[in-house]
Amino acid sequence: MQSAASAAKAYAALAKLGNPASQAADAKGAAGGxxxxxxxxxxxxxxxxxxxxxxxxxxxxxxxxxxxxxxVTAVAESEVAVETLVAVRDRVIAAYEExxxxxx
Numbered sequence: 001m002q003s004a005a006s007a008a009k010a011y012a013a014l015a016k017l018g019n020p021a022s023q024a025a026d027a028k029g030a031a032g033g034x035x036x037x038x039x040x041x042x043x044x045x046x047x048x049x050x051x052x053x054x055x056x057x058x059x060x061x062x063x064x065x066x067x068x069x070x071x072v073t074a075v076a077e078s079e080v081a082v083e084t085l086v087a088v089r090d091r092v093i094a095a096y097e098e099x100x101x102x103x104x
Contacts, residue, residue: 043088047081055076 057074060066 029063040088047078047085050074050078050081 054071054074054077057066057071061068061071
C-alpha cells in the first residue's frame with residue numbers, strides 16, 4: 001500500500017500545482033513549496049517503487065513464497081502508477097504544444 005499512498009501524495013501535489021492561488025504564493029517566493037521538478041521526481045520514484053514491488057512479488061510467487069492476491073494487488077498498483085505517469089506526461093505535452101501555438 002505504500003505505492004498507493006505515494007500516488008495519492010503525487011496527485012495532491014499535482015492538484016496543488018494546478019491551483020492558481022498556490023502558484024501565486026509560489027511566485028511571491030514562498031519558501032518550502034515544491035516545484036514541478038520535485039513533484040515529477042517523486043512521481044517517478046513512486047512508479048519505480050511500485051514496479052520493483054510488483055517484480056518482487058512475481059518472483060516470490062514463482063518460488064512459491066507469495067500469495068496470488070498479493071501479486072495481483074502489486075501488479076494493479078504498478079499499473080495505476082504507470083497510467084498516472086502517462087496521463088501527466090500527456091498533459092505536459094499538450095500544454096507545451098498549446099504554448100508553441102501561441103502567437104508571439
